[in-house]
Amino acid sequence: MVKMILWRSVYAVASLFVVSVIVFAATQALPGDAAVAKLGKNATPAALESFRQLYHLNDPLPTQYVNWLGNILQGRLGVSFATGFPVGSLIGDQVANSLVLIAATVVIAVPLAVVLGILTAIRRDRATDHISSVLMLVISALPEFVLGVALVLLFATNVSQVLPAVSPVDPSRSIFQQLDLIVLPTLTLVLLVLPYVVRTVRACMIEALESEYVTMARLKGMSERRVVLRHALPNMAGPTFQVVAQSLAYLAGGVVVVESVFQFPGIGQAFVSSVLSRDLPVIQAVAMLLAVFYVLVNLLADIGTVAMTPTMRGGTR
Amino acid sequence: MTPPDDIAVATPASATTGTARKRNAAPPRKQQSADGVRAVLRRTLRLRGARVGLVLMLVVMAIAFLGPLFSPHDPTATIGSPYALPGGDTLLGTELLGRDVLSRFLHGGAVILLLSLLATVVGAGTGMLLGLVAGYRRGVRGELIMRSLDVVLSFPPLLLALLFMSLLGTSPLLVLLTVAISHVPYVARIVESSTLAVTGRGFVQYCEMIGVPRRRILTGEILPSIVAPLTVQFGLRLTYSISLIASLAYLGFGRQDPAVDWGMMISQNQSNVVGSPWPVLLPVLAITIVTVGANLLTDSFGRAVGVDLGREG
Numbered sequence: 171m172v173k174m175i176l177w178r179s180v181y182a183v184a185s186l187f188v189v190s191v192i193v194f195a196a197t198q199a200l201p202g203d204a205a206v207a208k209l210g211k212n213a214t215p216a217a218l219e220s221f222r223q224l225y226h227l228n229d230p231l232p233t234q235y236v237n238w239l240g241n242i243l244q245g246r247l248g249v250s251f252a253t254g255f256p257v258g259s260l261i262g263d264q265v266a267n268s269l270v271l272i273a274a275t276v277v278i279a280v281p282l283a284v285v286l287g288i289l290t291a292i293r294r295d296r297a298t299d300h301i302s303s304v305l306m307l308v309i310s311a312l313p314e315f316v317l318g319v320a321l322v323l324l325f326a327t328n329v330s331q332v333l334p335a336v337s338p339v340d341p342s343r344s345i346f347q348q349l350d351l352i353v354l355p356t357l358t359l360v361l362l363v364l365p366y367v368v369r370t371v372r373a374c375m376i377e378a379l380e381s382e383y384v385t386m387a388r389l390k391g392m393s394e395r396r397v398v399l400r401h402a403l404p405n406m407a408g409p410t411f412q413v414v415a416q417s418l419a420y421l422a423g424g425v426v427v428v429e430s431v432f433q434f435p436g437i438g439q440a441f442v443s444s445v446l447s448r449d450l451p452v453i454q455a456v457a458m459l460l461a462v463f464y465v466l467v468n469l470l471a472d473i474g475t476v477a478m479t480p481t482m483r484g485g486t487r
Numbered sequence: 488m489t490p491p492d493d494i495a496v497a498t499p500a501s502a503t504t505g506t507a508r509k510r511n512a513a514p515p516r517k518q519q520s521a522d523g524v525r526a527v528l529r530r531t532l533r534l535r536g537a538r539v540g541l542v543l544m545l546v547v548m549a550i551a552f553l554g555p556l557f558s559p560h561d562p563t564a565t566i567g568s569p570y571a572l573p574g575g576d577t578l579l580g581t582e583l584l585g586r587d588v589l590s591r592f593l594h595g596g597a598v599i600l601l602l603s604l605l606a607t608v609v610g611a612g613t614g615m616l617l618g619l620v621a622g623y624r625r626g627v628r629g630e631l632i633m634r635s636l637d638v639v640l641s642f643p644p645l646l647l648a649l650l651f652m653s654l655l656g657t658s659p660l661l662v663l664l665t666v667a668i669s670h671v672p673y674v675a676r677i678v679e680s681s682t683l684a685v686t687g688r689g690f691v692q693y694c695e696m697i698g699v700p701r702r703r704i705l706t707g708e709i710l711p712s713i714v715a716p717l718t719v720q721f722g723l724r725l726t727y728s729i730s731l732i733a734s735l736a737y738l739g740f741g742r743q744d745p746a747v748d749w750g751m752m753i754s755q756n757q758s759n760v761v762g763s764p765w766p767v768l769l770p771v772l773a774i775t776i777v778t779v780g781a782n783l784l785t786d787s788f789g790r791a792v793g794v795d796l797g798r799e800g
Contacts, residue, residue: 192642311726311775311778312778313729315753320771327764420643426643441649442649445652
């Protein structure tokens with residue numbers, strides 16, 4: 171168990187290192203020229219040269235990389251090309267906003283998915299199960315932005331004008347005072363992760379209900395409710411935890427699109443707009459943040475799954 | 488993720504070139520040649536989901552690829568005031584810049600569907616090759632291939648694509664490549680584990696013993712046995728491709744105005760969706776129908792060949 175956690179942590183650190191190389195390579199080392207990208211094709215050679223001097227773009231690539239990584243590790247994220255402000259203070263609020271969004275999604279989606287998964291497993295092959303599985307299939311096929319726009323069409327247009335179509339959160343007030351703005355983005359993200367969790371919970375539940383220990387419990391005359399809740403349910407902890415953590419990792423990509431759909435000022439929108447304006451330091455910082463989140467959540471998924479599955483705990487994988 | 492023995496699929500190639508060898512090698516496997524591609528297709532199409540999915544996909548593909556022939560106007564020409572209501576010259580009104588909604592819709596699908604198809608073919612093809620080699624040769628080489636593919640998995644696919652576009656700009660080729668790359672590790676994993684399962688079986692070991700060249704074993708013996716999970720993966724990946732490419736287009740990394748694609752059409756007209764819903768509704772419906780159709784078809788095929796659709800990513 172301990173050995174496995176150590177191994178996975180080493181692996182996570184290694185992936186983060188590779189991630190940093192890729193982020194650096196994709197943004198700074200590729201043939202595209204950051205100076206031209208920023209200043210435009212009509213910039214004078216002198217201006218380009220001084221820009222390169224300012225951001226040390228003329229140094230050899232390994233030197234650039236080491237300096238860049240060193241700065242990032244010390245929390246110095248650089249200065250935005252577009253605004254001239256330090257990146258850290260620029261994206262601080264947006265990181266917080268996104269975290270609220272993700273937290274709200276998880277708090278709503280997980281209990282809902284577990285209940286739905288158990289219900290559909292108990293009513294297997296009946297109407298509830300069929301309707302749910304078709305709905306899940308449809309939802310899981312849709313691109314994030316299509317789902318978001320569909321929800322806007324349903325809830326923010328002539329059909330029923332109950333919620334705001336866009337979510338321009340006012341930075342001067344706390345996000346908790348503007349909760350109506352995060353309803354639709356949260357709903358979109360909840361629907362996006364729901365199919366995966368429901369499917370896993372349902373499959374585990376069906377497997378458990380067909381197992382010998384459940385048959386035994388039933389033969390003893392135990393009530394069906396107690397069989398499901400006390401005997402079958404605990405065995406789903408491992409797989410459910412894993413799929414929830416994977417959904418969280420998926421959200422690292424999902425927020426990018428969903429925030430753009432609703433113009434929600436979060437980390438994902440910051441990423442898209444920085445890519446569109448080619449604001450290199452912001453791109454690098456946000457990409458690293460999202461990748462760190464992604465790798466950490468995946469690490470958590472692996473460790474948590476082993477910790478929650480008694481049969482795997484003893485292994486030394 | 489391995490195909491159960493009784494429902495393995497045979498391709499015509501293995502049924503003809505490999506028959507003699509196979510008869511000696513593994514008598515119990517003979518039923519597989521009887522259960523050919525046609526039988527699997529028939530079994531798939533017997534499922535309602537498959538028929539519905541196929542029809543949905545064909546409808547949208549017809550619109551996307553044949554639509555331009557029936558376009559009433561030039562999709563780039565301004566023919567009226569912005570957001571004119573349907574009527575008169577235009578069947579469905581005009582969009583943000585006063586161009587015909589119907590014409591732009593009919594012209595906007597082909598690029599996305601074509602790019603998705605190509606990206607899936609390139610990505611799944613590469614993943615298949617790497618997975619085959621990694622699964623068959625195992626050892627250091629296999630480990631090396633699989634571990635280096637894991638690197639791609641440490642990024643959300645969309646993030647990876649955007650990262651490369653931040654400096655290189657957007658071009659269809661770059662979209663195709665980044666989307667294809669994001670498929671490779673998933674396909675390779677499935678193919679590797681399926682290959683591993685087959686490699687240990689009698690008929691493969693027999694071929695190795697009698698000295699059949701490695702390449703022939705890979706293409707003639709192993710490939711046919713993993714066709715079923717591979718096809719399922721292809722279907723899943725196609726759905727993701729469409730999603731990903733449409734999303735990139737929506738975010739502004741697709742074709743650039745005045746050219747048109749469905750993703751961009753949605754984002755351009757989204758702010759006035761209350762006043763004129765058509766320019767948003769049409770592409771939303773088209774993307775919905777084609778992805779749901781692809782998913783239904785894949786799901787049914789998976790059921791018909793007994794492959795579990797382990798969805799990830």
